[in-house]
Amino acid sequence: MRVWAVVLAVVLVGVPAPAxxxxxxxxxxxxxxxxAAVKARDHHCSSSDxxxxxxxxTGGGDDVFLTAVGPKADLSGVDTAAVEDQxxxxxxxxxxxxxxxxxxxxxxxxxxxxxxxSSSSTQAATATCPGSxxxxxxxxxxxxxxxxxxxxxxxxxxxxxxxxVTAVEDEDGFGGGWRVVARAxxxxxxxxxxxxxxxxxxxxxxxxxxxxxxxxxxxxxGMxxxxTGGGGQARLTTIMAxxxxxxxxxxxxxxxxxxxxxxxxxxxQAVCAK
Ligand SMILES: [Ca+2]
Ligand SMILES: [Ca+2]
Ligand SMILES: [Ca+2]
Numbered sequence: 001m002r003v004w005a006v007v008l009a010v011v012l013v014g015v016p017a018p019a020x021x022x023x024x025x026x027x028x029x030x031x032x033x034x035x036a037a038v039k040a041r042d043h044h045c046s047s048s049d050x051x052x053x054x055x056x057x058t059g060g061g062d063d064v065f066l067t068a069v070g071p072k073a074d075l076s077g078v079d080t081a082a083v084e085d086q087x088x089x090x091x092x093x094x095x096x097x098x099x100x101x102x103x104x105x106x107x108x109x110x111x112x113x114x115x116x117x118s119s120s121s122t123q124a125a126t127a128t129c130p131g132s133x134x135x136x137x138x139x140x141x142x143x144x145x146x147x148x149x150x151x152x153x154x155x156x157x158x159x160x161x162x163x164x165v166t167a168v169e170d171e172d173g174f175g176g177g178w179r180v181v182a183r184a185x186x187x188x189x190x191x192x193x194x195x196x197x198x199x200x201x202x203x204x205x206x207x208x209x210x211x212x213x214x215x216x217x218x219x220x221x222g223m224x225x226x227x228t229g230g231g232g233q234a235r236l237t238t239i240m241a242x243x244x245x246x247x248x249x250x251x252x253x254x255x256x257x258x259x260x261x262x263x264x265x266x267x268x269q270a271v272c273a274k
Pocket of ligand 1: 085
């Protein structure tokens, strides 16, 4: 599939580390291709800082949930995890961890928000950047959920002030307690910071995908994605840097195993800066 040709063609973009803060490159690693029920993968930057991160599931179709995506809370690497759904998946699948590397702004700070531990079918958490700082990248983690909660939104607000994460229980629900965590990496010193958002038109197609590119002269710093109208029956499956296409990110989402009759949209977000 062309979408995956784009993902898999991602290459390290190696440019000398600039003295000022900003992007230096992006890359990815993957787990083994097998049918393990739970997978996690870390990734790092060899000679610079983790400034943004993403994740992707391939081969898992509508049977695997993304449960962690984004930079680690201490920014030492990336937080990437996925799990097969409640009735499992016999096929082989892979989890990709995508990292965006650069010279971190000196003032960067990680802010976290989380929902209360409960069995509410939809839960949301927001991480808001303090003062005049704004979001350069974000992340989401589903805690608990036992393979029955899907990621709906890792949304960066239009004013770049916050990361808003929403997750939803699967179609037949989940009786246990779980929570969702939102993570924002914030800075007030990155030059030319802007958010570029693109949206796939509403439809009931089983799978949706799109790429979002930074404007000429700017680099990718972080990524967001959001499903609207999925009724808890569509979930995010890719939020990944695709730097062979220039400074761009790729997002995909898919309906659950028995589909969804409603119409839904998928948005991808690229946080860009000079
Ligand atoms: Ca299944
Ligand atoms: Ca369930
Ligand atoms: Ca369904």
